[in-house]
Amino acid sequence: MNKTVLVVEDVALNIKVVKTVLTKAGFDVMTAITAEEALELVAKARPHLILADIRLPGMDGLEMTRQLKANPQTADIPIVALTAFAMPGDEQKALEAGCDGYVIKPINVRTFPDLVRGYLKSRTPFSP
Numbered sequence: 001m002n003k004t005v006l007v008v009e010d011v012a013l014n015i016k017v018v019k020t021v022l023t024k025a026g027f028d029v030m031t032a033i034t035a036e037e038a039l040e041l042v043a044k045a046r047p048h049l050i051l052a053d054i055r056l057p058g059m060d061g062l063e064m065t066r067q068l069k070a071n072p073q074t075a076d077i078p079i080v081a082l083t084a085f086a087m088p089g090d091e092q093k094a095l096e097a098g099c100d101g102y103v104i105k106p107i108n109v110r111t112f113p114d115l116v117r118g119y120l121k122s123r124t125p126f127s128p
Contacts, residue, residue: 002027002028003027003120004027004030004045004048005030005116006031006032006047006050007019007022007032008032008033008035008051008056008061009031009052009082010033010053010057011053014053014105015033017107018082021112021113022112022113024113025116027116030045033057034056034058034059035056035060035061035063035064047077048120049078049079049120050068051079051103051116052080052081052082052099054081054083054094055083061081062093062094062099063097065081065099068098069098078101078119079098079101080101080116080119081099081103082105083105086104103115
């Protein structure tokens with residue numbers, strides 16, 4: 001069974017790159033362009049991993065992470081923050097919000113699938 005990754009990103013090109021790289025690596029990829037849309041998707045189709053941009057329209061990725069980590073039904077889903085705006089302290093803020101990792105964009109398309117696998121292996125496998 002392929003692992004499902006939810007990509008929460010509001011920039012179409014970034015979605016295309018991440019989705020293409022992960023699909024070619026054998027992942028099933030769902031996408032959302034807002035945190036609110038992502039929360040709805042997670043409730044319907046629980047992904048194995050969430051890759052979330054920090055800066056999103058409306059609710060930001062950190063608030064979405066806090067909500068997911070506060071919910072016992074979704075608290076164990078690993079969430080990795082993706083950001084192009086890496087400022088001092090941003091990684092700490094992401095980790096404090098509950099993110100399990102922090103990746104600065106642009107991603108390295110050659111190593112990204114292995115990075116994603118690493119976050120998946122660090123968790124107990126999910127079985128529906």
